[in-house]
Amino acid sequence: MPDVSLDWLNKNAAMLVKKHWGLKHIPKIEIDLERDSFDWKRNVGYYCNDIETIVFSSQVNKRKSEREIKKILLHELVHWYLHTTGQRFRDSDERFARELIRVGLGKQHNSDEQSVLAAKAAWKRKKDERFEIIEENEEGIITARLRHHRKNGEDFKRDLANTLIRAHNEREEDITIYPGDIADMMCEWYGYKLEPLARVAIRISSRGSYLSGEIGDRDDISEVLHHELDMTYSEIDLKLKDFEEEELEAANEDS
Structure with missing residues (x-):
């Protein structure tokens, strides 16, 4: 039986928001906050958007493992992050479902019909999403097309920036680096998959x-x-x- 204290929840929340969104602040978290709308037979945690607070039940926590509670905490943090940044944040929103995929909880959506539909739409969009690195030389333009099963456009920009910096700082003197090399590095370092190069791009x-x-x-x-x-x-x-x-x-x- 896990000992899930408020301190434990706050520490894990701080770790998760820094990892997934680069934030240094977390929402307010409470245990056993009383509200008539809570149904602890069905839910493990709640995000109350009117007070921007995540709520857990001590009785429910006793029945769950720390790993399960951490997943629920991250699920509720997604609600909080999207809500407080002015984005669509409800379980039935595709934007919410896409963020679940991004943080590694793509299968942790609610089981009601609207949430399932949102998850299907998010997965379809993710399946079709591609990122590109372009090389322009005297012969034309070559495009390296990348995909990732979780990351979005902002992640791609951050990973590309870090790859360019690391590639430059670590390269030996007089070594030439091409965009295709950067694409290979992103595959090795960040888990991207490289599709066949587009040899003709205009x-x-x-x-x-x-x-x-x-x-x-x-x-x-x-x-x-x-x-x-x-x-x-x-x-x-x-x-x-x-x-x-x-x-x-x-x-x-x-x-």
Whole structure:
């Protein structure tokens, strides 16, 4: 029978929030807080969003192992983290289900219909999620595509930053490192899986100074067709509409 004290819960909460979200503060945690809405026959823990407090029952804790209670604590911490950062935090929300996957509790969702549906949607989204590292050289663009069964975009950015720093600090003098090498390191150090490289990747977004990511206007598209897709300017002029000329012709007709 575990001795789950308030001090034990606070210490484990501090460890978990630092590990999963890099936070130094934790929510208030109580044992045996009385509320009419609590059903301790069905639940092991509660997150009370109106008072931002996680609640446990001493009687229920006696029937659970420390490992089980730690999982429930993390589950309730996910509620707390999403709620206090302004995100959807209920068991029936896909966002909540995605965060459960991220912290390693993907199968620890509630068994009601809405929670199950949210978990299925989260797993489908996770299955389709990919991260990319791009190498641009004189021959073109090569994309290394990575996936991870738990991590999200912010995790990927943090892992990539740490990999670049470590790769630089540990490399021997005059050793050249390519983006593909970084991808391999992320697989080795952080558990990413590398999919076959995309050998042909073409940048088609506008190359203007604002870097908005949009396709751009006629001139931008013309440059992509010429420089990236090997079309001549004469071919491009025949195929691309010139709205300025159309407007000029219309204005002449009106006059």
